[in-house]
Amino acid sequence: MAGVPKNVAQMKPGEVGIVAGFTDDHLSVKLMEMGCLPGAAIKFNFKAPLGDPICISVAGYELSLRLEEAATISILN
Amino acid sequence: MSATRRTKIALVGNPNAGKSSLFNQLTGLNQKIGNFPGITVEKKSGWCTLPVLNSTVDLPTAETVEIVDFPGTYSIYPRSLDERIVSELLLDHHSPETPDKVVVVADASNLKRNLLLLTQIVDIGLPTILVLNMMDLVAKAGLSYDFTKLSQKLGVPVIPVNARQGVGIDELKRLLATPLEAPKTRIFPVWEQAQKPVKELRDTLGVDNDYEAYLFLEQPLSLGFLSKERKATVDAIRTKHDFFPGKFQGAETIQRYSYIQELLNDVTLQSPADEGAWKSYSRRIDNILTHKVWGYASFFGILFLIFQAIFAWASWPMDQIDALFAFISGYLKEILPDGPLTSLVADGIVPGIGGIVIFVPQIAILFAFIAILEESGYMARVVFLMDKIMRKFGLNGRSVVPLVSGVACAIPAIMATRTIDNWKERIITIMVTPLVSCSARLPIFTILIALIVPDEKVIGIFNMQGLALMGLYLLGFVAALGSAWVMKLFINLKEKSYLIMELPTYRVPKWSNVGFTIVEKTKAFVLEAGKVILAISIILWVLASYGPGDRLERAEETIARQTEGQNISDEHREDMVASYKLENSYAGVIGKAIEPAIKPLGYDWKIGIALITSFAAREVFVGTIATIYSIGSSGEDDNTIKTRMREEVNPETGGPRFTPAVGFSLLVFYTFAMQCMSTLAVVYRETKGWRWPMIQLTYMTVLAYVSAFVVFTILS
Numbered sequence: 001m002a003g004v005p006k007n008v009a010q011m012k013p014g015e016v017g018i019v020a021g022f023t024d025d026h027l028s029v030k031l032m033e034m035g036c037l038p039g040a041a042i043k044f045n046f047k048a049p050l051g052d053p054i055c056i057s058v059a060g061y062e063l064s065l066r067l068e069e070a071a072t073i074s075i076l077n
Numbered sequence: 078m079s080a081t082r083r084t085k086i087a088l089v090g091n092p093n094a095g096k097s098s099l100f101n102q103l104t105g106l107n108q109k110i111g112n113f114p115g116i117t118v119e120k121k122s123g124w125c126t127l128p129v130l131n132s133t134v135d136l137p138t139a140e141t142v143e144i145v146d147f148p149g150t151y152s153i154y155p156r157s158l159d160e161r162i163v164s165e166l167l168l169d170h171h172s173p174e175t176p177d178k179v180v181v182v183a184d185a186s187n188l189k190r191n192l193l194l195l196t197q198i199v200d201i202g203l204p205t206i207l208v209l210n211m212m213d214l215v216a217k218a219g220l221s222y223d224f225t226k227l228s229q230k231l232g233v234p235v236i237p238v239n240a241r242q243g244v245g246i247d248e249l250k251r252l253l254a255t256p257l258e259a260p261k262t263r264i265f266p267v268w269e270q271a272q273k274p275v276k277e278l279r280d281t282l283g284v285d286n287d288y289e290a291y292l293f294l295e296q297p298l299s300l301g302f303l304s305k306e307r308k309a310t311v312d313a314i315r316t317k318h319d320f321f322p323g324k325f326q327g328a329e330t331i332q333r334y335s336y337i338q339e340l341l342n343d344v345t346l347q348s349p350a351d352e353g354a355w356k357s358y359s360r361r362i363d364n365i366l367t368h369k370v371w372g373y374a375s376f377f378g379i380l381f382l383i384f385q386a387i388f389a390w391a392s393w394p395m396d397q398i399d400a401l402f403a404f405i406s407g408y409l410k411e412i413l414p415d416g417p418l419t420s421l422v423a424d425g426i427v428p429g430i431g432g433i434v435i436f437v438p439q440i441a442i443l444f445a446f447i448a449i450l451e452e453s454g455y456m457a458r459v460v461f462l463m464d465k466i467m468r469k470f471g472l473n474g475r476s477v478v479p480l481v482s483g484v485a486c487a488i489p490a491i492m493a494t495r496t497i498d499n500w501k502e503r504i505i506t507i508m509v510t511p512l513v514s515c516s517a518r519l520p521i522f523t524i525l526i527a528l529i530v531p532d533e534k535v536i537g538i539f540n541m542q543g544l545a546l547m548g549l550y551l552l553g554f555v556a557a558l559g560s561a562w563v564m565k566l567f568i569n570l571k572e573k574s575y576l577i578m579e580l581p582t583y584r585v586p587k588w589s590n591v592g593f594t595i596v597e598k599t600k601a602f603v604l605e606a607g608k609v610i611l612a613i614s615i616i617l618w619v620l621a622s623y624g625p626g627d628r629l630e631r632a633e634e635t636i637a638r639q640t641e642g643q644n645i646s647d648e649h650r651e652d653m654v655a656s657y658k659l660e661n662s663y664a665g666v667i668g669k670a671i672e673p674a675i676k677p678l679g680y681d682w683k684i685g686i687a688l689i690t691s692f693a694a695r696e697v698f699v700g701t702i703a704t705i706y707s708i709g710s711s712g713e714d715d716n717t718i719k720t721r722m723r724e725e726v727n728p729e730t731g732g733p734r735f736t737p738a739v740g741f742s743l744l745v746f747y748t749f750a751m752q753c754m755s756t757l758a759v760v761y762r763e764t765k766g767w768r769w770p771m772i773q774l775t776y777m778t779v780l781a782y783v784s785a786f787v788v789f790t791i792l793s
Contacts, residue, residue: 025327029243030577032330032460033152035190047213049369050465060187062580064461069575 002013008056008070011044017077018042020052024072031073035059042075080172084142086125086253087197089163090182091191092149092452093581095210098240099182100146101593108597119145121597127254128247140254145176153191153197154296154326161299167201168292169302170285177702178204183239183459185209186218192337193330199233200288204257208249209237220347227344232262241587263334267291268325274318281310294320317565359454359582366458371693376462376791379455380481383446387485387516391438398438402431421618429614432696433607436486439516440602441595442676443485448594452586455576464576470558471565471576473502474768480557482507483513484550487756488604493764499574508773509561511756514553514748517696521747522549524699527719529740553748556780617664617690617697621704624662632658659704664689678746678782679728679739679789695752738792742785750781 011017019040022028036042036058043057052067090096100108104123122145129139147166148159155161168172179198183191188209198205207228215221228235236252267275267287275290284290293300293311300308315321365371406427413419450456456478463515464474464519475497481492490510497503514522523546530545620723623629636654645653659665668686675685683705691698699718725734751774760770 005767025573026573027577029154029323029327029330030156030575032327032334033154033193033335034577034579035187035193037331037334045592046367048367048461048465049372052465055363055367055461055580057191061190062582064457064576064578064580066464066576069577 005074008042008065008073008075009054009067010071010077011048013044014023015077016041016043017075020074020076022072023074027069027072031069032034035061036063036073042073084140085145085148085174086142086177086180087145087166087176088180088182089147089152089167089194090149090210091194093185093579094182094184094191096146096149096588097209097593098587099180099210099238099246100144101145101590102240102243102246106593106596107592108599114679125253127250127252130251130254137266142253145174146692149648150194151202152194152330153292154323155299157496159495164292164296165301166297167198167203168289168296168299170289172302177204178253179411180206180209180253181210182210182240184211184214184215184753185222186211186220188222189334189337189341193333195231195233196333196712197337198343199231199260199262200265200286201292202259202286202289204259206249206252206257207231207232207233207235209235210240212237212239213242213246220345222423223344223346229342230340230343231264232260263288265329265333268328268571271320271325274314274320277318278311281314282307293570295322295324295326297322307415314601338462362583363458363580366455367461369639369703370539372462374457379446383443383481384484386442386446387439388519391442394438395435398431398435402427402434406431417622420622421615424622425615426611428700429611430607432614432694433603433611436516437599440489441599443482444598445591445594447482449586451594452584452609454581454583454588457580460576460578461580468574470561471502471505471568472558472561473497473499473506474576476502476506479510480554481512483510483515483557485630486515486517486602487511487513487753488759489598491756491759492601494763501568502574504568504764504769505561505564507760507770508564508776509557511751511753511773511777512553512560512749514550515753517694517753518549518747520696520699522546524718524722525735525740525744528722528735529737532689549744549748552745556749560776560780576728585597610751614694617693620664620667621659621662621690621701624658625666626661628661629658632661655704656706659686659701677789678785679736679742679793681734684743691752693752693754695747695750732762736793738789742789744784745788746781749777749784751777 006017007023008017019024019036019038019042021038022031040058045055045057045062047054048064053064054067054070055062056070057063057065088096088100100121100123103125107125108121108123118311124141124675125144125594126139126141147163150156150160150163153164153167155164166172166176167179169175181198182196183195188648195205195207209215209222209224224235224237234257238249238251240246241272252329265288267290270293271291272287274294275287277286278284278293279291282290282293284293294315297308297312297315300311303311307352361485368374406423409423409427410419413422447456450459460474462474463477467476476494477725478496479490482493482786487510490513491507492512494503494506497506524540529541535539535541535544544603628635632654636650636657640650640653664686665682667689669682671685671689672680672682675688680688683702686705687698690701703718703721706718706725721733723733726732727734727736760773761767764770
C-alpha cells in the first residue's frame with residue numbers, strides 16, 4: 001500500500017521500518033526517552049502468544065509495547 | 078557541610094544498566110533498607126570505605142561514605158512512584174539526603190539511550206561521575222570509545238568497569254575519594270520561551286541553576302520537599318507565564334538526543350559490524366519462553382516449582398523454628414518467677430516474635446526465586462505473557478509479580494506493586510493481593526482439611542486432601558481476579574495505562590546479587606511486619622489474660638472445686654485452668670458477644686474467640702484453638718489438636734462440632750477474610766491513608782462472611 005501512512009501495530013514479524021512520528025504526545029515523550037526517536041530504525045520481532053503486547057527492536061535493544069501504544073508510532077518503510 | 082554528615086553518593090542509571098551489581102560491589106554486606114524521610118519509598122543504602130589517596134595530607138583515616146542506590150530510571154522525568162524519588166532528591170539541594178556526588182551507571186553497550194539521563198544530571202549541576210558498565214559486552218560487540226574525549230566533552234570523569242566481575246571497582250573507589258567539582262558543561266540551554274519564568278523563579282526562590290528551575294516548572298509532582306508557600310510561588314509563576322507541566326519535555330528529549338548522537342559520532346572509535354552473538358542467543362530463548370504453548374507451559378512449570386519450594390522445602394526449617402520458640406517460651410516460664418511479666422514475655426512476646434521468624438524460610442525462598450527471575454531477565458517476559466489477560470481484570474502485566482508473591486506473604490507482595498506506574502492498576506493490585514492465600518493460612522488449611530476431608534486417593538493417584546488444598550488456593554486466585562474485575566468498574570480511571578517496557582537480554586543470574594536480595598527483603602519483612610505483629614501479640618495477650626471481675630484470679634480454685642474427687646492428671650488440670658481463663662477473659666467475653674453474629678456460619682463462641690484472636694494475624698487461630706480446647710500444654714502438635722477437635726460435641730445436635738459444613742465454612746472464611754493487621758498497616762503506608770485499608774477490610778470481611786454463610790447453608 002504505497003503512500004498510506006503505516007504504524008507499528010500494522011507491521012508483521014520480521015518487518016523493518018523507520019520511525020516517522022507519533023500520534024500521541026504523552027506516549028511519544030516516553031518512547032523518545034527510551035531511544036525510539038524519529039528517524040530510528042525499528043524492527044518488529046514477535047507478538048506475545050495472545051497477540052498483544054508485541055516486541056520490537058529499536059535503538060539497539062528490545063522493547064515491549066501494547067498494540068494500542070504501537071499504533072501511535074507511525075513509520076516509513 | 079557539617080563534620081558529622083557523611084558524604085552521600087547516589088547511584089542512578091537506566092534499569093538493567095547493572096546498578097545493583099555495582100552497588101553490591103561497592104558496599105558488600107554493609108547495606109540497609111530504610112525510608113527516605115517523608116516519602117514512602119524504600120531507601121537502599123550501604124557503606125563503602127574509600128582508599129586513602131595520599132597519606133601525607135590531613136586525612137589520617139580512610140573515609141567511609143554512604144552509597145544510596147536509586148530506583149532505575151530512563152530520564153529525570155519520572156513515570157512511576159519509584160522513579161519520582163530520583164528527580165525529587167536531585168532537585169532538592171538543601172535536604173540532608175541530597176547526594177554530594179552522583180554516579181551515573183550506564184550500559185556502555187547501549188550508550189546512546191543511557192546518556193540521556195546523564196546529560197540531564199550534568200545540567201542540574203551536581204558533581205557527577207559517569208561509569209561505563211558492561212565493558213565485556215562492549216568488547217564482544219566490537220565497539221570502542223575514546224574515553225578521554227567523552228570525559229572532556231561532557232565535563233565529567235568517565236570510568237569503564239565491569240561490575241559483574243568486579244573489574245574497575247578499585248579505580249572507581251579511588252575516583253570517589255578524589256575531590257570533585259560540579260560540571261561546568263551546559264548541554265541543554267533552557268528554551269527561550271522558558272527563560273522568563275525560569276529567571277523569575279531563580280530570583281524569587283534562589284534556585285541554583287537554570288535547568289533546575291526549569292524542572293521546577295516542568296515537574297510540579299516532584300516538589301514534595303518545598304514548603305507550601307514556596308510551592309504556591311512556583312505554581313503562580315507557572316500560571317503567570319502560561320507554562321504547563323511537561324510543556325517542552327518532548328522537544329528537550331529530541332534536542333538532548335541530537336547532542337548525544339553528535340557526541341557519540343565524535344567519541345566512537347569503532348562500530349560493530351553486526352549485532353553481537355549474545356543477542357541472537359537471547360532471541361532463541363525467547364522463541365521458546367514466549368511461545369504460544371511452551372511459553373505458558375514453562376511459566377506454569379516455574380510457578381509450580383516455586384510453590385513446591387515454598388511449601389515442601391520450607392517446612393523443615395519452619396518446624397525447627399517453631400520448636401525453638403516453643404522451647405524458649407517453656408524455658409522462660411521455668412526459670413522466671415510466676416507473674417504477669419513472665420506471662421507477657423513467655424506467652425505474648427516470645428510467641429509473637431516466633432510468629433514472625435517462622436515465615437523467614439518461605440520469604441527467603443520466594444525472594445530467591447523472584448531475584449533469579451529478575452536477574453535472568455525472565456520477569457519482563459512474564460509481564461509480556463500475562464499483560465493481555467491481566468488487563469481484562471483491570472490489572473497490569475506487572476501485577477503478576479505481586480499476586481505470585483502473595484502466596485508467601487501479602488506484605489512484600491504489596492510493596493512490590495510500586496513498579497506499577499498506573500495508579501488505578503496499582504490500587505486494584507494492592508486491594509486484591511491479600512485474597513491470594515498466603516503462607517499464614519496454611520496451618521489453618523491443613524488442620525481443617527485433615528479434619529473434614531478423608532485421606533483417600535481418587536483415580537489412584539490424587540490425594541483428596543491435596544486436591545482440597547489446591548482448590549482453596551485456586552479459590553483465592555479466582556476471588557482475587559473476580560474482585561479486581563468488579564473494582565475495575567468502580568474505580569474511576571484518571572490516567573491512561575501503558576506498558577512500554579524493556580525486554581532485557583537473558584543473562585545467567587549473578588548469584589551474589591540473588592543473595593543480597595534475599596538478605597535485604599527478609600530483613601525488611603522481619604523489621605516492618607515484625608513491629609506490628611509484636612504490638613498486636615501484646616494486645617492479644619492482654620485480652621486473653623485479663624477479664625472482667627475476679628474469675629480469672631480464681632480460675633485455679635474453680636477448676637479444683639469442679640474436678641474434686643476426679644482422677645485427673647496435673648497437666649490436664651492445668652490445661653482446664655487455661656481453658657477456663659480464656660473463656661472468662663476479655664477475648665472470651667467478646668467471643669460470646671459475637672456468637673449470634675457467627676451462628677449463621679455454623680460457629681460457636683469458642684470458634685468466635687479464635688476469630689477474635691486471629692483478627693490481627695490469622696495464624697493465631699490454631700494456637701487459640703489449642704488453648705481453648707485445653708490442650709495448650711501439648712503445644713501445637715497437629716495430631717493432638719485434630720483428635721480433640723474431632724471429639725468436640727455440638728450440644729445442640731449432639732453430633733460433632735466440626736461437621737464438614739462447619740469445616741468448609743471456616744475454610745472459605747479464612748480464604749477470604751483479611752485477618753492480618755500487618756497487611757492493613759502496609760496498605761495504609763502504601764496508599765498514604767486509611768481509606769483504602771478500610772475499604773479492603775470491609776469488602777474482604779463481607780465476602781468472607783457471605784461466602785461462609787452460603788457454604789454452611791448449602792452443606793448443612
